[in-house]
Each structure stands twice: as structure tokens, then as C-alpha cells.
Amino acid sequence: MSEQVSRLERLRSVRQWLAWQLRRTDETIADLERQEVAAARAARTPPPPQPGWKLAMRRAGGTSTPDAVHTSDCGMAGWHTKPLAREQALRAITEDGIAACPYCRPDTDLGVL
Structure with a gap:
């Protein structure tokens, strides 16, 4: 037996899913920004001098x-x-x-x- 879901309920489900996707996207962007900052910091830091x-x-x-x-x-x-x-x-x-x-x-x- 299938129940009919109202259009409003479907739109609320879609909105909930989109909000979840947006949070995941924001988290991914934040991770990538942290990686870029770490890479830039590593590029600025000279390697330790090699013993002669x-x-x-x-x-x-x-x-x-x-x-x-x-x-x-x-x-x-x-x-x-x-x-x-x-x-x-x-x-x-x-x-x-x-x-x-x-x-x-x-x-x-x-x-x-």
C-alpha cells in the first residue's frame, strides 16, 4: 500500500537533503583551505640544512x-x-x-x- 506524500513534504525533504549537501560542501571547502594554508606554510619554511x-x-x-x-x-x-x-x-x-x-x-x- 503506497501512501501519497504531499508536495510540501517532498519539498521539505529536498530542502533537508540540499542543506545536508551544503554542509558537506562547506566542510570540504574548509578542509581544502586548511590544506592550502599548510602547504603554503611548508613552502615558506626552508628545509633544515644538510650536514656537510x-x-x-x-x-x-x-x-x-x-x-x-x-x-x-x-x-x-x-x-x-x-x-x-x-x-x-x-x-x-x-x-x-x-x-x-x-x-x-x-x-x-x-x-x-
């Missing part, structure tokens, strides 16, 4: 031992590296006896020579 040096690690027998100090852009360092601050790189070369890479010559940049 890295320590290449030699892996053997399940352990890692220091191999050589490299500049941060040296391609000879391999995959297993640790970033170093200037003071750490200086100490590694001068006090710890870790070799400087013969290709990128971090000792020259550090003023060790």
Missing part, C-alpha cells in the same frame, strides 16, 4: 665499523652512512684516526691539511 659531512660505515660480520669521512655530496660513501656535524667530522679525522675520502677530500674543507 657523513661517516661511511663498513658492514662485516653483522657489525658496522667506521670506514671513512666524506662530504655530504660524495657518491663514494655508499649506502650505510651517518650524518656528521663539522666538529664530529674534525674529531673523526684528527682524533679517532678515521680516514678522509681521497675523492671528495673532506679534510681540505675542514682545514685539516
Whole structure:
């Protein structure tokens, strides 16, 4: 048995649905605006400076031992590296006896020579 719904009730249902759609649209717009603000903030924030040096690690027998100090852009360092601050790189070369890479010559940049 079907009941007849008045035109007024149908229009109120349509209005309710449209109001719901409008709220969803407003929420989506607000989300997108927040994302744009966050993206603009991230674009204005410079990335942290890369350390100027890295320590290449030699892996053997399940352990890692220091191999050589490299500049941060040296391609000879391999995959297993640790970033170093200037003071750490200086100490590694001068006090710890870790070799400087013969290709990128971090000792020259550090003023060790």
C-alpha cells in the first residue's frame, strides 16, 4: 500500500537533503583551505640544512665499523652512512684516526691539511 506524500513534504525533504549537501560542501571547502594554508606554510619554511659531512660505515660480520669521512655530496660513501656535524667530522679525522675520502677530500674543507 503506497501512501501519497504531499508536495510540501517532498519539498521539505529536498530542502533537508540540499542543506545536508551544503554542509558537506562547506566542510570540504574548509578542509581544502586548511590544506592550502599548510602547504603554503611548508613552502615558506626552508628545509633544515644538510650536514656537510657523513661517516661511511663498513658492514662485516653483522657489525658496522667506521670506514671513512666524506662530504655530504660524495657518491663514494655508499649506502650505510651517518650524518656528521663539522666538529664530529674534525674529531673523526684528527682524533679517532678515521680516514678522509681521497675523492671528495673532506679534510681540505675542514682545514685539516
